[in-house]
Amino acid sequence: MKKILVIISLFLIQISYAQLTAAQYTIKNIKANTKYSDYGTSYFGPNRIIFASSKLDGKKLKSKFKKADDDLPRYDLFKGFLNYKGEINYVKKLLNNFVTKYNESNVSFTPDLRHVYFTQNNIKKGKYIEDDSQWVNLKIYRASVKTNGEWGDIVSLPFNNDKYSCAHPSVSEDGRVLFFSSDMPGSYGASDIYWVTINKNGTYGEPQNLGAHVNSAARENFPYVEGNILYFSSDRPTSSGGLDVYMVALDDQDAEPVNLGAPINSEYDDFCFVIDRQHKKGFFSSNRPDGKGEDDIYSFVQETEMQECKQVINGEIRDKETNKIIPGAVVTMYSHNNIILSTYPTKSDGKFSFDLACRGNYRVEANQV
Structure with a gap:
């Protein structure tokens, strides 16, 4: 697996709970x-x-x-x-x-x-x-x-x-x-x-x-x-x-x-x-x-839903030089302190999606299989 230079397009969908709240x-x-x-x-x-x-x-x-x-x-x-x-x-x-x-x-x-x-x-x-x-x-x-x-x-x-x-x-x-x-x-x-x-x-x-x-x-x-x-x-x-x-x-x-x-x-x-x-x-x-x-x-x-503020981060992986979609990449999302939060293998369309907290700094890394 090798790292690749990519263009990552992100689309955010916000959900409105302000903080994590315990369920019943x-x-x-x-x-x-x-x-x-x-x-x-x-x-x-x-x-x-x-x-x-x-x-x-x-x-x-x-x-x-x-x-x-x-x-x-x-x-x-x-x-x-x-x-x-x-x-x-x-x-x-x-x-x-x-x-x-x-x-x-x-x-x-x-x-x-x-x-x-x-x-x-x-x-x-x-x-x-x-x-x-x-x-x-x-x-x-x-x-x-x-x-x-x-x-x-x-x-x-x-x-x-x-x-x-x-x-x-x-x-x-x-x-x-x-x-x-x-x-x-x-x-x-x-x-x-x-x-x-x-x-x-x-x-x-x-x-x-x-x-x-x-x-x-x-x-x-x-x-x-x-x-x-x-x-x-x-x-x-x-x-x-x-x-x-x-x-x-x-x-x-x-x-x-x-x-x-x-x-x-x-x-x-x-x-x-x-x-x-x-x-x-x-x-x-x-x-x-x-x-x-x-x-x-x-x-x-x-018995009840656990309320938390979430955002859906959708994106796609493209080659930085040619702007072509890169299929079969593995996208990894890291937290602010570099904990691996999730990985997502892209398909032929090069797209990925993550559910994350509304507040936070993240790092995205893509590797080609």
Whole structure:
């Protein structure tokens, strides 16, 4: 793929909502919850769900990312099928060769479902590794998903480190960006949201902090990306208590994170928000006292539209010298801080289209396949 010199013609269609506004939701405690801790749902295709549970006995390890004063139980990964009522049925433990006696949780699949990223305690040769403060840090791993569903070819991501945690991976819709939580040096608070490019050759760029418009002096964890919207949890002063779920538009450098409000958020920890925006349904986790266990999974239905100011940017790719249409180019839209927002392959007419926030600076790049 090579870069090409182009003339880009843009046509803007403005839509009139002034700022991102949270929708209204109805929630339900799902039947699959146990008296133990169940949390962290991830979609695996249209009707399969993977989540973490402590319902099997195991060693307790300290965790930086959730309840720093407590020893948390071991978590294993479980899989189940999603029905139309938002229940997870036919739950079974995810059996893979990588499973350890410590913790696995928070998974995210690539769009083609051929690879998966997941969080695991820092272990070497079957034993956990403590840092200088006797914390067991977390690391992100990638595995290939075989045709029989088994995970193999497991590798630790290159920016993991024994001295800090990297956790809670979330892959963008086009599979080119990985968002995650970390308390690596340079963070604004106890943990921040970072992003890193995923290159086609299997390598990664340098992790980038999302910046002060998202991160704070508090904890920011559990990112989830749906389109141009980043959902995450934070215990910043504007939370209802504990961790609250927030959302922010990635393509608007002036955007302030919006608290999703009740009933998603409560006076307790509310986290691991995931949504299927096409069907307006999803899940989140909470340790609110009306649940069945320490942490419970709640399903939700989005009852109203989420209001946001959007503009449709249409354009076409032409050769700068000949002014001829260039078919088969790949157009990439970048945010103000160079996050890949979306890619669009042009057809024979050389045209492309992006939906973006009304406010924001963008960079367009075209490459010829």
